[in-house]
Amino acid sequence: MTFSIVGYDPKEKEWGIAVQSKFLGVGAVVPFAKAGVGAVATQSYANTAYGPQALELMAEGKSAQEALELITREDKDKEMRQVGLIDAHGNAATFTGTYCYDWAGGVTGEHFAAQGNILVSEETVRAMAKTFTETEGSLAHRLVSTLYAGQLAGGDSRGQQSAALLVVKEAGGYGGYNDRYIDLRVDDHPEPIKELIRIYGLQQLYFAKSKPDNVAAIEGKVKEELIANLRRLDYLKGEKEDEEDLFKALTAYIHTENFEEREQERGKIDLEVLEFMKKQR
Known part of the structure; x- marks a missing residue:
């Protein structure tokens, strides 16, 4: 009942996740990221331990694929899970368990992994991959544009409820004290992606540097x-x-x-x- 994208910007050294779900407060469950390490989206009967575990493994030097194999290896319910990862170098990996509800699947490309479950069709993930690849601008802009494209292509078959955007970069947080560059959540809204785009615009107005x-x-x-x-x-x-x-x-x-x-x-x-x-x- 969720679709997401994890991505990496090699020029700005940013890692991020954008996600939408027919679920209350999806931003509290799905996204995990650490600057210089990578990003993780864990969903579909989400195992929230996947986020910290994968980040720890990637911090040790494991690739996204290696971390994915290790975090799922001992999980007896892994076939109900879905997860996307991007590592410190932008390598991507995605996993969809065989028991995830249709339509469910994912795709990886240069510096991104897109995945979703209980979708109208695979067109959602295809549209996300195409949009991330073809869109220019900041990582945050590409992520929310990709999320919006996924919704236009069908999105979650159960509807919409919440969305979130998390982007990290070294010393990117308020005052430079942490890596939480952009951390926005829409916990309950009839059109959460449009609302996420609106508050992202406000975030840029308030906190982006002057041109x-x-x-x-x-x-x-x-x-x-x-x-x-x-x-x-x-x-x-x-x-x-x-x-x-x-x-x-x-x-x-x-x-x-x-x-x-x-x-x-x-x-x-x-x-x-x-x-x-x-x-x-």
Whole structure:
């Protein structure tokens, strides 16, 4: 009752998983990942021990296929399981037990493994493989695009309920203190993949680094719009303001709205922050 993809970006050194299921809070069960080691998706009567076990084995230098063979070897219920793995070098492996409900299966390709069970048809997995291979952009973007393509191709035959996206990279977490670069969950929603894509967009807005081309000096029209909107949102008081008032008001806004990752040197602003501000009510 789940379909997922595990993937790797060799340029950015990122590992990740995207998953959707007719199951409450799938993000709490399926995805496991560790920067520099790999990623695991365990599903279909999921054995959640597979995640930590496979990561430990891959951290010791085992390939994805070797780790897969070892974690399933002693599991008496392995024929009810499904799992996909990607190792530190981007090698992929997937396994579908013979007792998984139709349609069930998986496919591997360069730097990815896609798998699913209780699907409408194998077209879901085929569409996922094609989309991951042909889509450009960040790993997270490719993963959620792949998940969406899988849903359009049929998806889970029982319907939709939850979805999750987990991407890890060294020091990629908030403040650089851990590897949890992107960790988003939609636990219960009528269209969880669309909702996951929406909150992924918010995550990028709040936490992605500013693009140099989007950083502008606070002058001319930019300054006029900034003053008008800071006043409209009650960050800037009164009819007159000096540069110090404007700086303090903008700083207060940025910190209140959690835009610290997009904060610029004094006298400049990320235009994406300004656009967000203009749309606020």
